[in-house]
Amino acid sequence: MIDFALLGCAAFLAGLVDAVVGGGGLIQLPVLFSMFPREVPATLLGTSKLAGIFGTGAAAVNYARKVRVAWSAAAPAAVSALLLSFAGAYTVTKVPADFVRTLLPVVLVAVAVYTFRKKDFGSVHAPLHSGSTERWVAVGIGAAIGFYDGFFGPGTGSFLLFLYVRFFGFDFLSASAAAKVVNVACNLSALMWFGYSGHVLWQLGLLMAACQVAGSLVGTKLAIKHGSAFVRKLFLVVVSLLIVKTSYDAIVKW
Template identity: 70%
Template sequence: MVDYLLLGVAAFSAGLVDAVVGGGGLIQLPTMFSVFPNMAPATLIGTNKLASIFGTSVAAVSYARRVAIAWSVAAPAAIAALVFAFLGAYTVTQVSAEFMRLLLPIVLVAVAAYTFARKDFGSVHAPVHSGTKEQTLALLVGSGIGFYDGFFGPGTGSFLVFLFVRIFGFDFLGASAVAKVVNVACNFAALIWFGYSGHLIWQLGLMMAVCQIAGAFIGSRLAMKHGSGFVRQLFLIVVCLLILKTGYDAWLRW
């Protein structure tokens, strides 16, 4: 009973953080590995995706009702992410992702340093692309991050937010809204793969999904109430925690 309470709290917290800036997997997945140390990792990851897709979907709908989502970016990025996340999930069964564990902390440090250095980064929503160029860049971002999410995964939501701010000129709130749409596509693609291969615990995943939904609802409301400044602060906190977590994991495997 205590274990399931712990998982519920972790799922709620993950849904809340994910709804704002992504990175909820930093909370939820390690908790699942701690509670079920002898369970197959693929089953835990698949169950994590089952819970997460509900939270991300609720966050996406909440944003869509109150924020003008840039669908000209969100739609092509989500379609590309759906395809490439599935390809990434297949590729990881053929090729080791070990090099990603070593590279990820370095990339995250660069993201954090850039965001810290530019105090006005993501404070103003001023899209810099349109038409074919905007859609092409969206496809590239969706393809790259989608493949990364299927192949490895940690920090996907945070990378999406950063790229939508850096490449498209969105503010943090607008970037987070678009990132939720792309995240749903990534989770759906992974869910297809894990469901097909039988790596899902439906009852556990749906129980955690209820908690994820509650967290996502509150998180999206907080983001829209407090605006881009709040999202930026939480983004930096989550990225710093990701640096510590992935850096420690890489050090253990060195």
């Protein structure tokens, strides 16, 4: 029971953080792996995806009720992410992800430095595109992130948030709302594969899903209440933690 309580707390915190800036896997996955050291990694990843799709879905619905979601930029990206994540998952079975593992900390440092130096980055909602241009940019971002999520994965939500601010001119709050829609598509694609291949602990995943939903509701309320400035600060914290974790993973692998 203590183990389940710890997993529930981890899922709650993961849902809270993921609802605001992404990166909930930083909290949830290490706890899963420490609790079930003899379990197949794919099964733990599938269980995490099951919990994650409920938490992210709840966040997307909650944002849609309170914040205007830019569906014209979110929906095309979600469709292309859904399709390309399958391609990424297939590719990782053929090509080692070592290069991405090594490069990722460098990319994350660049993202953190860019966000930190531009003090007004994501503070004003001033969309840069419309019409077909907006759709094609969204398709490109969704395809790239979807493939990355299927191929490797860490920091997917945070990358989405950054890209919506950088390439669409959204503020952090609006970007977070749009990113959740794309995140749901990525999680759905992965869950379909893990479920089909039998790599999901359904009862545990549903228990963690309930906790993730509770955390995501708290996270979206905090984001909506405190606005883009709060989201920006938490984004920098999560990206910094991702830099530490991915750097450590790359060094250990090397």
